[in-house]
Amino acid sequence: EVQLVQSGAEVKKPGESLKISCKGSGYSFSNYWIVWVRQMPGRGLEWMGVIYLADSDTIYSPSFQGQVTISADKSISTAYLQWSSLKASDTAMYYCARGSSGYRWFDPWGQGTLVTVSS
């Protein structure tokens, strides 16, 4: 079964750093793109960026460029989303999903990682 399993919920303070993960299984991880998506409380889904696992080629949404870092370790079939200095406005659910035929569509999706940033 193809699946993406994300790391667990996090509670952090403003200014702290964080790295969350998305581990793929059931398929050849390196041959696909992974997308990261944010959903702030009560809001819609927002595209953050995509990464190609074979060579870590990464494209960021203009809205998130410079705000987060997307990376991957293909040896352990895992993609990452990280922040160097969290803000309260980073409080959200974050999803990863596998891109197919490049990133023409996304399936499956991870279960989501809830990040709460509060002092």
Add this chain to the structure above:
Amino acid sequence: QSALTQPASVSGSPGQSITISCTGSSSSDADTYKYVSWYQHHPGKAPKLMIYDVTIRPSGVPNRFSGSKSGSTASLTISGLQAEDEADYYCISCSSSISTSSPVLFGGGTKLTVL
């Protein structure tokens, strides 16, 4: 690039049909962002792919769900509405051009209420 525009909400009674639209900002978007997919999102769950490449339904998705596109507007139609269809629906479009700075566009989402 601008996001895709979806109605904030739609509603229908069980057994009825509804259509959710997804519109690009200009006619040029229709040629560049020609790969459209649709996702169902129940709160607290992972989004689920319902339609890809405008009209193709993945295995396991009921044939009550269908997709289409005309010009810069893509549409998701759900016929024979059922209670479990109540969810948020998102369109996502991917660019066929590798030169664009934003190859993926998301719609703002539509809340479907089954009355």
